[in-house]
Amino acid sequence: MEIKKEFDRLLSLCICVLTVAGACAADWVQGGVWTDTDGNRINAHGAGIMLHEGIYYWYGERKGKDTYRSPGVGWECYRTEAGGVSCYSSRDLKNWKFEGVVLQPDTIDSASDIHPTMVIERPKVVYNDKTRKFVMWMHIDNPYYSAARAGVAVGDSPTGPFTYIRSERPNNSESRDMTVFKDDDGKAYHIYSSEGNSTLHISRLSDDYLSQSGSFSRNFSGRFREAPAIFKHDGKYYMVTSGCSGWSPNEAEWAVAASIMGPWKTIDNPCRGKDADKTFYGQSTCVFPVNDGSRRSFIIMFDRWNKNDLIDSRYMWLPIELNGDSMIIPWREKVDVYNSMADIAAE
Numbered sequence: 001m002e003i004k005k006e007f008d009r010l011l012s013l014c015i016c017v018l019t020v021a022g023a024c025a026a027d028w029v030q031g032g033v034w035t036d037t038d039g040n041r042i043n044a045h046g047a048g049i050m051l052h053e054g055i056y057y058w059y060g061e062r063k064g065k066d067t068y069r070s071p072g073v074g075w076e077c078y079r080t081e082a083g084g085v086s087c088y089s090s091r092d093l094k095n096w097k098f099e100g101v102v103l104q105p106d107t108i109d110s111a112s113d114i115h116p117t118m119v120i121e122r123p124k125v126v127y128n129d130k131t132r133k134f135v136m137w138m139h140i141d142n143p144y145y146s147a148a149r150a151g152v153a154v155g156d157s158p159t160g161p162f163t164y165i166r167s168e169r170p171n172n173s174e175s176r177d178m179t180v181f182k183d184d185d186g187k188a189y190h191i192y193s194s195e196g197n198s199t200l201h202i203s204r205l206s207d208d209y210l211s212q213s214g215s216f217s218r219n220f221s222g223r224f225r226e227a228p229a230i231f232k233h234d235g236k237y238y239m240v241t242s243g244c245s246g247w248s249p250n251e252a253e254w255a256v257a258a259s260i261m262g263p264w265k266t267i268d269n270p271c272r273g274k275d276a277d278k279t280f281y282g283q284s285t286c287v288f289p290v291n292d293g294s295r296r297s298f299i300i301m302f303d304r305w306n307k308n309d310l311i312d313s314r315y316m317w318l319p320i321e322l323n324g325d326s327m328i329i330p331w332r333e334k335v336d337v338y339n340s341m342a343d344i345a346a347e
């Protein structure tokens with residue numbers, strides 16, 4: 001009888017462990033429900049992932065519960081209340097701890113750029129080694145996406161709190177989809193869709209990263225590229241962008257340059273596999289480095305938008321395969337980067 005009891009106890013323990021492991025693995029399917037260490041859905045869209053002192057920080061748009069369509073706008077302008085910017089941290093890229101809403105929306109001042117009625121998209125954070133501040137840039141807009149501005153906030157720690165400073169039209173130009181890139185020499189660049197989204201501007205930031213330096217270039221003129229995700233490898237700069245079709249997926253494109261300011265050479269669609277012409281139903285948002293065994297490689301992150309219920313938009317991570325002068329993003333059903341992640345050292 002005692003033996004039977006012990007057997008039953010062990011059996012239920014095994015079932016329990018297997019259930020937890022099974023749930024975890026299922027969560028890391030591309031476009032599946034990805035949860036944090038508390039079991040809550042990760043709510044951080046249009047993300048940027050920053051590696052700082054051996055810890056990854058995932059920043060993203062905190063979408064509100066209800067999705068609605070902005071009245072009077074011709075295109076499918078679906079949106080939610082702007083909930084500020086969320087941050088999650090992880091050492092292994094698998095277990096993500098919610099660090100809170102590190103840029104809080106301003107719920108008091110209805111004229112504020114970060115009032116919930118506004119748009120806060122694609123936040124990206126970089127660390128300034130000189131000032132020892134964490135600087136966040138983001139797309140700020142009104143409910144009709146006609147303000148086309150860039151906002152900047154600053155914090156003393158990667159987990160904030162970040163203090164909102166101001167928004168601007170960088171170099172007196174429109175700024176919508178955007179990212180920020182910090183180069184090896186410590187210079188940082190703000191890359192944003194401008195001129196009615198027809199042209200991508202690359203603008204060097206000031207030394208403290210809090211404003212534009214005045215030096216910028218115009219790229220991909222007339223090509224209408226959005227969602228820039230950029231990285232550097234072996235002295236060359238690589239960029240993946242999407243086309244312009246609101247929340248609906250389209251074909252990605254990659255480009256390469258010897259200098260970040262350009263000229264950029266557009267190559268082709270890097271995606272391979274089923275639905276590659278629709279970027280696997282995703283849209284690029286950032287690239288982050290991983291340690292793939294002995295060498296540095298890169299993962300590209302995509303949003304899989306659900307325009308009817310934006311908070312339920314999902315995420316995808318796919319490997320970037322660089323080979324000589326070619327770049328390929330192959331489809332993978334599951335996220336399979338973990339084994340090489342656990343021992344990533346501070347870079």
Ligand code: DGJ
Pocket residue numbers: 046076077078121122177226227245246247283
């Ligand atoms: C496409 C952009 O990439 C998204 O960040 C968002 O601004 C949507 N457009 C809005 O339709």
